[in-house]
Amino acid sequence: MSNLGLHAIYKLLNSYSEVVCERAFWERENRAEPLPPLSLESQRPLSDFAVLAFSINYELDYFNVVQILRASGIPLYAADRDERHPLIIAGGPCIIANPLPLSPFFDCLCIGEAEAILPAMLPVLTEGIGGKRNKLLKELASLPGIYVPLTHSGTPVIRQWASNLDDFPVASTTLTSDTELGDLYLIEVERGCNRGCRFCLTNNAFRPMRYRSI
Numbered sequence: 001m002s003n004l005g006l007h008a009i010y011k012l013l014n015s016y017s018e019v020v021c022e023r024a025f026w027e028r029e030n031r032a033e034p035l036p037p038l039s040l041e042s043q044r045p046l047s048d049f050a051v052l053a054f055s056i057n058y059e060l061d062y063f064n065v066v067q068i069l070r071a072s073g074i075p076l077y078a079a080d081r082d083e084r085h086p087l088i089i090a091g092g093p094c095i096i097a098n099p100l101p102l103s104p105f106f107d108c109l110c111i112g113e114a115e116a117i118l119p120a121m122l123p124v125l126t127e128g129i130g131g132k133r134n135k136l137l138k139e140l141a142s143l144p145g146i147y148v149p150l151t152h153s154g155t156p157v158i159r160q161w162a163s164n165l166d167d168f169p170v171a172s173t174t175l176t177s178d179t180e181l182g183d184l185y186l187i188e189v190e191r192g193c194n195r196g197c198r199f200c201l202t203n204n205a206f207r208p209m210r211y212r213s214i
């Protein structure tokens, strides 16, 4: 919970009346067969949920995705899942920059910022999550900023971004001693960076740089 982006998504998802968003964290354990991870709020196994949404911020998270799915008893590959399993989605800087390494594992990948993608995505999910998975994937693939590896036609997916940050206040939703920066109240004052360093995800995944009004 030291990542302010996670606070923002958690608050944004729970602001929709038709959504209940819980959190789950992966903890490394010294055992050959790790215990299935449970959601923090209701202590339910992840396989109980309709949708699992991963925030991928670092390349090393890739390995954790596989371990979480495996420990939860969920088939690893999108091609092996159907409507009996949670829909597995992901977003975050690594997905925006290059979704291909993880594409076999995910049903859909969000190319851009959640504030710009969720308003079109959530009604489709709400309507289609209980139906046939193939139909849901086709509908998701037609939305801006959504990459569905199983049905992708090759047409480039355009990255989506929030044009006015003032519409989406971002600050800490939880203060906890269980994380770094947990006793600080974090506020997003700007997004992106215009320094232009070629190696930097912030520069490339969150263009253009935007400020909030004071």
Ligand code: SF4
Binding pocket: 193, 194, 195, 196, 197, 200, 201, 202, 203
């Ligand atoms: S490394 Fe990234 S965040 Fe830092 S100055 Fe360069 S572009 Fe900006």
